[in-house]
Amino acid sequence: MWIIFLFVLICSARHVYTDKLVTVQTTYGSVQGYETDSYRVFYGIPYAKAPIGALRWNKPEPIDKWAPSTFDATKIPPACPQPACNPGDILCPSSLGCLLGDISCLRTRPYENIITAQNVINSKITSLDILQFFEPWVPVIDNVIVRGQLIDMYSSASFPLKPLITGTMTEEGLAYVHGVLNTPLSYPAYLLVGPILFGAKFPAILLRFPQSPFTADMRPFLVKIVTQWVFACPTRFLARNTAAYSYVFGYPLRTMGLTNAGDCEAHACHGYELPFLFQAFWSYFDNNDQYISKTMATYWTNFAKSGNPNNPVKVPLTWPKLTSKSD
Known part of the structure; x- marks a missing residue:
């Protein structure tokens, strides 16, 4: 487990523009990183022992001091296990060889096998519930850390509430809607898709958000609904219950071809606030972009x-805190 103070959000990027090396002192020993004209960069400073060997599936253990050695924080460390940027490159096994519910068996499997099995299950229809369809894997209820179904705990805020910053983008749903519907959606087709997505609530949506039957492409409207339904409303509910600092980010990201943005180019899509927050495209930002980035x-x-x-x-x-009594 690692803290990465600055990271690049596209898988192919591994270069950092730097000025000079800098060394700082910590209670665990010296740490060497980079110092640029705008900030300092320290990669991979551990906050616990690596969860490998006997420490796998156990609580984190305190890290040992590395003094008198100097910790090299100039290189990007291995990322947490996750699917590769191109899942098509992964040869997915058909099974992990474990019976349903056999957690002991699952814990003996290498993480690579678990990841590839996840790619398999994500490609299958596992539920007609649209939210569960996109998130078929859920954490195991262990009654210690995860004490119930996440969607139920989230709805009732029945978990330890911590101070946090949380928010959404103005076009969170764009990549998902356009990923499924890569051609314009006519109004008649929208009337067919709506009940599948929203069930019995669709008539109320039609009344609340009326649209002209002559609209050539209903996808922009569908993006707004998905953004509110899947992202904005749940996030706002959580923020009110946790007295969090909440944001809605609508500043568009121009990727300059650094990543395959597709229809999200120059839009405020899911996760597109992160390059500003972590200054991932700093050398490509104009003055306005850099101001937004520094402020964030x-x-x-x-x-x-x-x-x-x-x-x-x-x-x-001044950023006001959102509470149950404020909006």
Whole structure:
């Protein structure tokens, strides 16, 4: 498990533009990273022992001091296990060889096998519930960390509430809608798709959000509904119950061809606030982009240090906390 203070969001990117090496002192020993004209970069500083061998599937163990050695934080460490950027390159096994519910068996399998099995199950229809269809794998209820079904706990906020920053993009649903519907969606086709997506609630949606039957492409409207239904409403519910700092980010990201953005180019799609927050495309940002990026980084680092995004470093606007009594 690792803390990565700065990371590049596209799988092929591995280069950091740097000025000079810098060494800082910690209670665990010296750490060497990079110092640029805008920030310092330290990669892969561990906060616990690696969860391998006897430590796999167990609680984190405190890290040992590395002093008098210096920890090299100039290189990007291995990422957490996850599907590769191109799942088609993975040869997926048909089975893990475990019976349903045999957790002991699953825990003996290498993480590579679990990941490839996940790719297999993600390609299958596992539920007619649209939300579960896209998220067929869920954490195991262990009554210690995960004490119930996540969707139920999320709806009731029946879990330990921690201070957090949470938010959504204005076009969260764009990549998902266009990923499924890669051609314009006519109004008659929308009337057929709507009940499948929204069930008995679809007539109420038609009344609440009426659209002209002569609309040539209903996908932009569908993007708005999916954004609100899947992302914005649940996030706002959680934010109100946790007294969080909540945001709605609508500044478009121009990827400059650094990643295959497709229809999301120059839009505010899912996850597109992260390159600004972590300054991943810094050398390609214009002055406005860099201002947004620096401001976001200040809010987030303030919050990490003090629990309040508004201090100790001065910010241009005070960010109010969202509570159950505010909107």
